[in-house]
Amino acid sequence: MGSTKLILVLFCLLLIISSSSAAHKKKMQARKPCKRLVFYFHDIIYNGKNAKNATSAIVSAPAWGNRTLLAGKSHFGDVVVFDDPITLDNNLHSTPIGRAQGFYLYDKKETFTAWLGFSFVFNSTAHKGSINFAGADPLMNKTRDISVIGGTGDFFMARGIATLMTDAFEGEVYFRLCVDIKLYECW
Ligand SMILES: *[C@@H]1O[C@H](CO)[C@@H](O)[C@H](O)[C@H]1NC(C)=O
Ligand SMILES: *[C@@H]1O[C@H](CO)[C@@H](O)[C@H](O)[C@H]1NC(C)=O
Ligand SMILES: *[C@@H]1O[C@H](CO)[C@@H](O)[C@H](O)[C@H]1NC(C)=O
Ligand SMILES: *[C@@H]1O[C@H](CO)[C@@H](O)[C@H](O)[C@H]1NC(C)=O
Numbered sequence: 787m788g789s790t791k792l793i794l795v796l797f798c799l800l801l802i803i804s805s806s807s808a809a810h811k812k813k814m815q816a817r818k819p820c821k822r823l824v825f826y827f828h829d830i831i832y833n834g835k836n837a838k839n840a841t842s843a844i845v846s847a848p849a850w851g852n853r854t855l856l857a858g859k860s861h862f863g864d865v866v867v868f869d870d871p872i873t874l875d876n877n878l879h880s881t882p883i884g885r886a887q888g889f890y891l892y893d894k895k896e897t898f899t900a901w902l903g904f905s906f907v908f909n910s911t912a913h914k915g916s917i918n919f920a921g922a923d924p925l926m927n928k929t930r931d932i933s934v935i936g937g938t939g940d941f942f943m944a945r946g947i948a949t950l951m952t953d954a955f956e957g958e959v960y961f962r963l964c965v966d967i968k969l970y971e972c973w
Contacts, residue, residue: 819946819968825906826953827870827886828878828962831856836959842868845889856958860899861892872906876953876962884908890923899924902932906965908940915939917967919948928952934967945971 832840834854844853846865851857856864867889871882888904899922906917916939921932930950937944946969955961 817970819970820972821969823967825872825965826876826962827872829868829870830960831958833959841870842866859895860897862895863892865889865891883910883912898926913940915941917941917944923950925952934969942973943971944969
């Protein structure tokens with residue numbers, strides 16, 4: 787008798803918890819971003835000739851490649867570390883407002899796709915702090931979403947989604963990404 791009562795109480799509790807979390811989920815989906823930021827960043831990959839201008843370098847390559855040129859097989863296995871300027875418009879020569887720092891690694895042999903882990907680091911009058919990003923980047927797609935997993939300073943506890951668009955690329959030396967950041971948690 788006692789145990790049936792307990793089970794009943796537990797069952798009711800479970801029902802309440804699950805219905806309230808479902809309601810929460812619905813509310814989250816309907817939410818609009820609390821902050822939206824659009825930036826560009828520019829990556830110039832070292833290719834053996836552009837040491838002065840390069841902002842990124844291949845730091846690891848598979849056995850069939852080297853660290854001077856991106857490997858065949860969709861660059862599979864290459865790891866690139868970058869320290870790229872961030873600008874407000876799509877001009878590489880605009881005054882940078884921060885740096886995009888981190889790495890990407892190519893992780894599929896059949897097509898160009900990468901995994902990104904990096905931070906936007908700001909130290910200007912407009913923005914101070916950092917925004918941290920991580921996620922898969924199927925870069926043949928016009929737009930890709932990656933996670934905004936955190937932030938510091940002006941972006942304390944930031945969470946959201948960043949939509950990446952390849953704004954331009956020149957061979958395997960230069961590319962420019964447009965990053966449309968939508969934060970759903972702002973403090
Ligand atoms: C480096 O950048 C400057 C200025 O944009 C450009 O004139 C020069 O051609 C570049 N050099 C290399 C090696 O890419
Ligand atoms: C790197 O590999 C490329 C081919 O992928 C080749 O053309 C180049 O000579 C290699 N460079 C070095 C320094 O081994
Ligand atoms: C940010 O900029 C200020 C003023 O230029 C400088 O004193 C400070 O060291 C910088 N901080 C970082 C983390 O670069
Ligand atoms: C990539 O684009 C295709 C078609 O445009 C879409 O179906 C797919 O969901 C996209 N994938 C990602 C990860 O954005």
